[in-house]
Amino acid sequence: MTDTxxxxxxxxxxxxxxxxxxxxxxxxxxxxxxxxxxxxxxGDPAWLVTRYADVRTVLGDPxxxxxxxxxxxxxxxxxxxxxxxxxxxxxxxxHTRLRKLIAPAFTARRAQAMRRDMARLVSGxxxxxxxxxxxxxxxxxxxxxxxxxxxxxxxxxxxxxxxRLDAWCDTLRNxxxxxxxxxxxxxxxxxxxxxxxxxxxxxxPADDVVSTxxxxxxxxxxxxxxxLISFCLVLLVGGYGTTADRLAGMVHLLLDEPGRYRRLxxxxxxxxxAAEELLRYAQTxxxxxxxxATEDVELGGVTIAEGEAVMAVNSSAxxxxxxFEDPGRLDLDRAHNPHLSFGYGVHHCVxxxxxxVQLQEALAGLVHRLPDLRAAAPPRWKTGLKTRAPRTLPVTx
Amino acid sequence: MPSGDDPATASDGTLRxxxxxxxxxxxxxxxxxxxxxxxxTMDARSRARPDAPPADDRAQDAAALCPxxxxxxxxxxxxxxRTAPPEARS
Ligand code: HEM
Ligand code: SF4
Numbered sequence: 180m181t182d183t184x185x186x187x188x189x190x191x192x193x194x195x196x197x198x199x200x201x202x203x204x205x206x207x208x209x210x211x212x213x214x215x216x217x218x219x220x221x222g223d224p225a226w227l228v229t230r231y232a233d234v235r236t237v238l239g240d241p242x243x244x245x246x247x248x249x250x251x252x253x254x255x256x257x258x259x260x261x262x263x264x265x266x267x268x269x270x271x272x273x274h275t276r277l278r279k280l281i282a283p284a285f286t287a288r289r290a291q292a293m294r295r296d297m298a299r300l301v302s303g304x305x306x307x308x309x310x311x312x313x314x315x316x317x318x319x320x321x322x323x324x325x326x327x328x329x330x331x332x333x334x335x336x337x338x339x340x341x342x343r344l345d346a347w348c349d350t351l352r353n354x355x356x357x358x359x360x361x362x363x364x365x366x367x368x369x370x371x372x373x374x375x376x377x378x379x380x381x382x383x384p385a386d387d388v389v390s391t392x393x394x395x396x397x398x399x400x401x402x403x404x405x406x407l408i409s410f411c412l413v414l415l416v417g418g419y420g421t422t423a424d425r426l427a428g429m430v431h432l433l434l435d436e437p438g439r440y441r442r443l444x445x446x447x448x449x450x451x452x453a454a455e456e457l458l459r460y461a462q463t464x465x466x467x468x469x470x471x472a473t474e475d476v477e478l479g480g481v482t483i484a485e486g487e488a489v490m491a492v493n494s495s496a497x498x499x500x501x502x503f504e505d506p507g508r509l510d511l512d513r514a515h516n517p518h519l520s521f522g523y524g525v526h527h528c529v530x531x532x533x534x535x536v537q538l539q540e541a542l543a544g545l546v547h548r549l550p551d552l553r554a555a556a557p558p559r560w561k562t563g564l565k566t567r568a569p570r571t572l573p574v575t576x
Numbered sequence: 577m578p579s580g581d582d583p584a585t586a587s588d589g590t591l592r593x594x595x596x597x598x599x600x601x602x603x604x605x606x607x608x609x610x611x612x613x614x615x616x617t618m619d620a621r622s623r624a625r626p627d628a629p630p631a632d633d634r635a636q637d638a639a640a641l642c643p644x645x646x647x648x649x650x651x652x653x654x655x656x657x658r659t660a661p662p663e664a665r666s
Contacts (some may be wrong), residue, residue, distance in 0.1 A: 235604070235616075238604065238608075239604045239607060239608045239616075240608070241608065241611060271608070271609055272634075272637075275609055275637045275641065278641055279637065279640050279641065282640060282641050282643070285643060286643050286644070286645055287643055287644050287645070288645065517602055517619075517620030521603070523603065523604040523608075524604045524605065524607075524608035525604075525605055525608040525609055525641075527603040527604055527605050527643075529643075531603070531643065532643055
C-alpha cells in the first residue's frame with residue numbers, strides 16, 4: 180500500500196491513430212499524470228511512465244529489472260512468456276556477460292566500416308526500383324529488403340527467408356493484432372528455424388555474429404543453447420523489423436511535407452542530423468518492454484512499490500516539453516537532441532550504430548538518385564502492434 | 577607540474593576510469609552497468625564519478641560495452657576515496 184493516490188486507470192492500449200505524429204494521450208499524461216495506472220493486456224496492473232527524466236530513470240536505474248518482468252511470477256504484458264533467455268530479459272551481471280560477447284561487433288567503428296557495403300546495397304535496390312513501374316510501393320522494394328540484407332550479412336544467415344521473417348517479426352511485436360496462440364506459434368517456428376540455421380553454421384563457421392555466438396557456446400559455459408537461439412532471435416527481430424519500420428516511417432515523414440525531402444536533396448550533408456530528428460519525432464512506440472521495481476521507488480509523484488510493473492515509453496519522453504524546444508515541430512536542424520529512440524541504460528540498442536549508418540545511407544541514396552520522389556497515395560498503416568509504421572508506401576518519381 | 581590524471585606522467589597508483597566527452601553519445605550503458613563508477617552529466621552524457629572507487633571488473637565491463645569506445649583507464653596518483661554517496665548503488 181502507498182499513501183499516494185494513483186488516480187483512475189488510464190485506457191490502455193491507446194486508441195490506434197494512423198501516422199507518426201505526437202499522440203495527444205501522451206501529451207496529456209506528461210502534463211497531468213506522469214506515472215499513470217494502466218491495465219495490461221494480461222489483466223495485470225502497471226504504471227505508464229511518460230516524462231523524459233522518469234523514463235530515463237526506469238531504463239537506467241538497476242532498481243528496475245527486466246528479469247523480473249520476464250522470469251518467474253509477477254506482472255506480465257501478456258499471458259505468453261516472451262523469450263526469458265534473451266539478452267533483453269537479463270539484468271547485470273548476467274546481461275553484461277551476454278552483451279560482452281557481441282559488443283565488439285557492434286561498435287561505432289565497426290558500423291562505419293560497414294558504410295561502403297551498405298551504400299552498395301542501397302544502390303542495388305535503387306537500380307531495381309528505378310527500373311520498376313510507377314507508382315511503386317517502397318516497403319517491399321526498399322525499406323524492408325535493406326535492413327534484411329544488412330542483418331543477414333551481419334549474422335551470417337540466408338537473405339532469401341525475408342517473407343517468413345517478416346511475418347514472424349510482426350507477430351512477435353503484436354500488441355492486440357494476434358491471439359496469444361499465434362505469438363507462441365511464431366516464437367516456436369522461429370526457434371526451429373534458427374536452431375536449424377545454427378546447426379548448419381556449426382558445420383561451416385564464418386566471420387559473422389552467429390559463428391561468434393556458437394563459438395562462445397561450444398567453448399564452454401559462456402552461453403547456453405537457449406541463450407544462443409534467443410540471441411539470434413532478438414538480433415533478427417530488432418535488426419530487421421524495427422529498422423524496416425523506422426526507415427519506412429522516416430521516408431513517409433519526409434514525403435508528407437515535400438519541403439522536407441527537397442531540403443535534404445539540396446543539403447545531403449545534413450542527413451545525419453535530420454535522421455536523428457526523424458528518430459526523435461516519430462512516435463513509433465506506443466508501448467514499451469516492462470520493467471519490475473525491485474524495491475519501492477519514488478517516481479513522478481507516486482511510489483512504485485516493490486514488485487510493481489512499469490512501462491516507460493521512449494516516444495513520449497522524446498516529446499517532453501522540458502527537454503526539447505517546441506517538441507511537436509519536426510525540426511531537421513535541431514541541435515540539442517538527446518532522444519531516447521534507441522533506449523537508455525544497459526539495454527540501449529546494441530544495433531544503434533549500425534541502424535544509424537544504414538538509415539543515413541538509405542536517405543542519402545534516395546535523395547541522390549530520386550530527387551523527384553513523392554508520395555503517390557497515402558500509406559496504409561499497420562495496426563494493433565506495439566509500434567506504428569506504414570504497411571505500404573506508394574511513391575512515384 | 578605532472579598531473580595525476582595524465583597517463584603520460586602518472587606514477588604508480590590506482591586505475592581510474594575516464595570518459596572522453598567528445599566520443600560519448602549518452603547511451604547510459606556504462607552508468608547502468610557500473611553505477612558506482614559512472615554518472616549522468618547535465619548535457620545527457622555520462623562521466624566518471626569524481627568519488628568513484630578504484631576501477632574494478634565492473635568498470636572494465638562498462639568500458640568493454642561502450643559502443644563508442646569512449647572509456648579509458650588512467651593511473652591516478654592519489655587513491656580515490658572509497659566512500660560513495662548515498663544514492664550510489666552497485
Ligand atoms: C532504427 C532502428 C532501431 C531502433 C529504433 C531500435 C530500438 C531499440 C530499443 C529502444 C531498444 C531497447 C529496448 C528496451 O530497453 O526495452 C533496443 C534494443 C535492442 N536492439 Fe535495437 N533498434 C533498432 C535497430 C536495431 C538493429 C539494427 C539491431 C541489430 C543489428 C538491433 C538489436 C537490438 C538488440 C539485440 C537489443 C537488446 C539489447 C540488450 O538487451 O542489451 N536493433 N533497440
Ligand atoms: S557507454 Fe559509452 S557512449 Fe554510452 S554513456 Fe557510457 S561512455 Fe557514453
